[in-house]
Amino acid sequence: MLQPRLLGPLRALERAFVPSIRSAQHTYQPQSLIPRTLSASNTFPKTTPSISRTLLPFSQVRYASHASQGTANRHSRDPAGKRLGAKRSGGEYVVPGCIIFKQRGSKWFPGDNCAMGRDHTIYATQAGYVRYYADPETHPDRKYIGVVFEKEGKLPHPRNAPSRRKLNLVAIPRIEPVEAQSDLVASIDENGTQVGSVAAVSAESGPQLRPGYMYREANWVIGRAAEKAGIVAMSYDRGNRWLAWRKRQIRAERAAQMKSLKGKKKASKKANK
Amino acid sequence: MAHCERASRPLLQCLRSSYARSLTGLQVQARGFQSTAGVAEAQSEETQPFHKNPDPELVSSPRLERRLMRQGTTPIGSRRRRAALQGSPNIPFEQLPYQCFQEARNVLLADRAEKLEEIEKMRQRIARVEALSTEEAGGEQSRKSRLGAMQLHLEQLKIHADINDPLVKRKFEDGQGDMSKPIYRFLADRKWREYRRKILVQRITQMKVIPDVLPHCDPVVDTKLYFGKRQVQAGDYVLANVSTSAPKLDVQMFERGEKLVTIAVVDSDVPNVEADSFDYKTHYLAVNVPISAVNTKVDLAQLSEDSQVVLPWLPPVAQKGSPYHRLSVLIMEQKDAQPLDFAAVKAKEADRDNTLLRTIQARYHLKAIGAHLFRSQFDETTLEVMNQIGFKGVELELRRKKVEPLPYKRRNPSSFR
Numbered sequence: 037m038l039q040p041r042l043l044g045p046l047r048a049l050e051r052a053f054v055p056s057i058r059s060a061q062h063t064y065q066p067q068s069l070i071p072r073t074l075s076a077s078n079t080f081p082k083t084t085p086s087i088s089r090t091l092l093p094f095s096q097v098r099y100a101s102h103a104s105q106g107t108a109n110r111h112s113r114d115p116a117g118k119r120l121g122a123k124r125s126g127g128e129y130v131v132p133g134c135i136i137f138k139q140r141g142s143k144w145f146p147g148d149n150c151a152m153g154r155d156h157t158i159y160a161t162q163a164g165y166v167r168y169y170a171d172p173e174t175h176p177d178r179k180y181i182g183v184v185f186e187k188e189g190k191l192p193h194p195r196n197a198p199s200r201r202k203l204n205l206v207a208i209p210r211i212e213p214v215e216a217q218s219d220l221v222a223s224i225d226e227n228g229t230q231v232g233s234v235a236a237v238s239a240e241s242g243p244q245l246r247p248g249y250m251y252r253e254a255n256w257v258i259g260r261a262a263e264k265a266g267i268v269a270m271s272y273d274r275g276n277r278w279l280a281w282r283k284r285q286i287r288a289e290r291a292a293q294m295k296s297l298k299g300k301k302k303a304s305k306k307a308n309k
Numbered sequence: 310m311a312h313c314e315r316a317s318r319p320l321l322q323c324l325r326s327s328y329a330r331s332l333t334g335l336q337v338q339a340r341g342f343q344s345t346a347g348v349a350e351a352q353s354e355e356t357q358p359f360h361k362n363p364d365p366e367l368v369s370s371p372r373l374e375r376r377l378m379r380q381g382t383t384p385i386g387s388r389r390r391r392a393a394l395q396g397s398p399n400i401p402f403e404q405l406p407y408q409c410f411q412e413a414r415n416v417l418l419a420d421r422a423e424k425l426e427e428i429e430k431m432r433q434r435i436a437r438v439e440a441l442s443t444e445e446a447g448g449e450q451s452r453k454s455r456l457g458a459m460q461l462h463l464e465q466l467k468i469h470a471d472i473n474d475p476l477v478k479r480k481f482e483d484g485q486g487d488m489s490k491p492i493y494r495f496l497a498d499r500k501w502r503e504y505r506r507k508i509l510v511q512r513i514t515q516m517k518v519i520p521d522v523l524p525h526c527d528p529v530v531d532t533k534l535y536f537g538k539r540q541v542q543a544g545d546y547v548l549a550n551v552s553t554s555a556p557k558l559d560v561q562m563f564e565r566g567e568k569l570v571t572i573a574v575v576d577s578d579v580p581n582v583e584a585d586s587f588d589y590k591t592h593y594l595a596v597n598v599p600i601s602a603v604n605t606k607v608d609l610a611q612l613s614e615d616s617q618v619v620l621p622w623l624p625p626v627a628q629k630g631s632p633y634h635r636l637s638v639l640i641m642e643q644k645d646a647q648p649l650d651f652a653a654v655k656a657k658e659a660d661r662d663n664t665l666l667r668t669i670q671a672r673y674h675l676k677a678i679g680a681h682l683f684r685s686q687f688d689e690t691t692l693e694v695m696n697q698i699g700f701k702g703v704e705l706e707l708r709r710k711k712v713e714p715l716p717y718k719r720r721n722p723s724s725f726r
Contacts, residue, residue, distance in 0.1 A: 196525060197520060198520055201586065203585050205708060206709075207582045207708075208706060208707075209706070210704050210706035
């Protein structure tokens with residue numbers, strides 16, 4: 037199989053040499069009757085026939101048994117489709133987050149009420165009707181996908197017109213944020229498990245059901261257990277160098293111990309190997 | 310010692326040792342006519358040390374600079390220059406002993422004299438054309454265009470006469486430029502257009518003030534906005550309690566003459582829940598405000614109630630949950646600097662809510678020449694301000710409307726089977 041490919045450059049080489057070789061052949065032919073004594077004259081007649089054979093009618097033969105084996109790397113050359121393209125056509129109704137177009141690179145740009153995702157996917161940010169359009173005033177070459185609120189709305193809007201927007205908000209009575217201890221508590225009712233924060237007053241009342249299905253006190257209560265028990269840590273004294281020396285000594289000893297252990301482990305591993 | 314002092318010390322020492330000695334004689338000559346003591350001698354008699362009373366022209370240590378700034382005076386020029394000036398004998402340009410420098414100055418002076426001559430000639434030509442009757446000048450139109458072109462050329466000549474003067478450059482950089490002179494106006498305009506105007510234009514276009522409030526605006530005046538003493542950059546968030554009182558404006562014009570302007574502050578993001586859209590609200594409107602290149606300060610709270618302020622200041626508040634409110638300040642030139650009829654305007658523009666600035670602009674033939682912008686959002690001081698001004702809907706908050714998802718539609722179901 038590789039033979040013809042290798043022969044390509046050889047043929048080029050041959051073209052450069054052949055005229056001289058042929059002329060040499062002509063000159064040598066009368067001498068071929070003479071017994072060959074020289075090594076040079078010995079090699080020439082041997083190489084020339086093989087070169088001339090590949091030169092004249094060049095053809096490859098591919099037998100059926102060979103072809104039936106198939107080509108290598110067929111699947112990498114023919115990958116699965118990536119399902120790109122328009123997911124919503126012009127005029128279709130979309131809601132926020134609805135994917136309108138999937139693409140490689142920015143073939144289309146997000147226009148009004150649309151945005152572009154991480155992989156250049158165009159998606160809607162408002163509910164409305166899809167429009168595919170060009171906006172030469174903004175950019176002469178780009179194609180845009182936009183969403184309009186009215187079914188018969190048109191894009192692009194005139195450049196100096198005020199932008200059309202929707203509020204998409206509802207007014208409800210204001211909810212005061214729960215002042216207090218940011219401590220999580222869980223409650224189970226018919227809606228499922230609710231995780232919320234508890235007020236400071238009820239947080240102290242004792243163990244409650246907390247995330248992870250545990251009845252326990254709040255984290256900050258646990259943190260103050262020593263205070264409640266009246267355990268007082270020795271206050272730090274800068275001038276107490278004796279204590280400082282002892283602490284340092286302990287730390288150094290421990291470090292040395294850990295170091296020696298580390299070395300031993302490594303050595304044992306090597307020994308096993 | 311500040312780093313720049315350290316850097317320039319060897320140079321300064323060199324200068325001092327080489328020139329101070331050679332210049333003493335020169336200075337004595339120059340001061341020969343005076344009988345009073347020299348400045349340097351007078352200073353040496355005063356025993357007050359420098360750190361007690363720092364000079365804004367010479368102070369170079371950051372600590373003393375800070376102290377000066379706290380007192381309210383800003384140090385002049387760069388710190389490097391101030392450090393260099395500390396050791397310099399401060400000789401005027403004419404007496405500097407650099408030959409090449411003096412030659413260069415002569416070239417500049419000759420150029421300036423030439424330009425002054427041209428200015429004089431141009432003035433005479435303008436006077437001649439003005440003296441001509443309309444028929445002689447070839448019609449009103451051509452005369453007007455000719456005069457306009459000549460005036461423009463004259464203004465350019467005035468700038469060219471002074472633009473190479475090192476003293477002008479220095480004065481401008483020290484902030485001591487006289488804005489009544491064309492050269493300083495030109496330099497200030499150029500500096501503004503280099504950076505601050507670009508930022509402003511970017512903010513008002515990116516935050517969509519331009520298509521939302523007005524269809525078009527090409528700022529030609531530099532506008533600064535202050536709440537109290539604090540300057541607000543274009544597009545900054547301002548706390549609700551800070552913006553309860555009307556801001557001060559610093560409107561710097563770069564043209565000669567005086568203009569009458571209309572100043573409006575418009576909120577273009579008032580939520581309208583019923584219509585599911587946004588409304589406009591005029592927070593301030595004043596007409597017939599005079600500005601000029603030297604008269605730049607406009608205190609919106611101090612304008613006259615019975616001849617200028619159409620709608621007094623209404624503190625901006627943002628309801629909880631509403632997206633940020635853009636408060637755009639627009640400065641609009643009145644046509645031909647003619648005052649508007651205040652009483653008529655006041656009668657017509659009494660409604661804050663339902664008037665678009667576009668309408669006002671078209672109605673009174675105004676042209677937007679300056680813009681500024683700040684934003685407000687719900688913060689910890691908003692509730693208090695809302696109660697103060699009697700805002701409707703204090704107890705309400707805005708929440709996201711739930712979006713109905715699209716019904717699930719099975720596409721091409723036969724292929725799944």
